Amino acid sequence: SEKDLVEEPACPKVLGDIVESCVAAVLLDSGFNLNYVWTLVLMLLEPVLSFSDMHMNPMREIRELCQCHELELGLPEPMKADGEYHVKVEVNINSQVISSAAANRNSKVARKFAAQETLSKLKVIW
Numbered sequence: 001s002e003k004d005l006v007e008e009p010a011c012p013k014v015l016g017d018i019v020e021s022c023v024a025a026v027l028l029d030s031g032f033n034l035n036y037v038w039t040l041v042l043m044l045l046e047p048v049l050s051f052s053d054m055h056m057n058p059m060r061e062i063r064e065l066c067q068c069h070e071l072e073l074g075l076p077e078p079m080k081a082d083g084e085y086h087v088k089v090e091v092n093i094n095s096q097v098i099s100s101a102a103a104n105r106n107s108k109v110a111r112k113f114a115a116q117e118t119l120s121k122l123k124v125i126w
Contacts, residue, residue: 058115065122066091074099078107089114091122098122 023041030036066073074090074097085107090099100117104110 058112058119062089062091062115062119065119075111078110085110087111087114089118091118093122093126098125 023037026040027034027037063073065071072092074088074092076088076090078085078087080086084103084105086101086103087107087110088099088101089111090097092098098118098121100114100121102110102113102117104113
């Protein structure tokens with residue numbers, strides 16, 4: 001549900017920075033051997049991540065869907081209130097607007113949640 005999506009904790013940025021730094025260090029130490037780096041990274045991530053678990057970003061998916069089917073995508077500017085960004089994602093299908101709203105401290109995360117909910121609605125009616 002939308003409430004579950006909005007309350008999902010955001011991943012700490014510092015974690016991504018640490019992983020990025022480690023991968024960059026291995027890349028430098030290996031003499032820019034990208035194949036070696038990929039082998040190492042995939043080996044480290046294999047226990048916790050499989051490619052079948054990976055999903056396309058909902059914003060990318062909804063943009064591609066709208067472009068492919070010539071649908072109008074509306075992305076009104078986020079509104080900030082009480083420390084949270086309130087966003088909306090709208091898709092116009094034959095003069096019918098399918099939309100979802102979400103809120104989060106991060107506007108990109110809120111937009112992702114709204115896009116995910118809109119995609120779910122589209123899959124039900126389309």
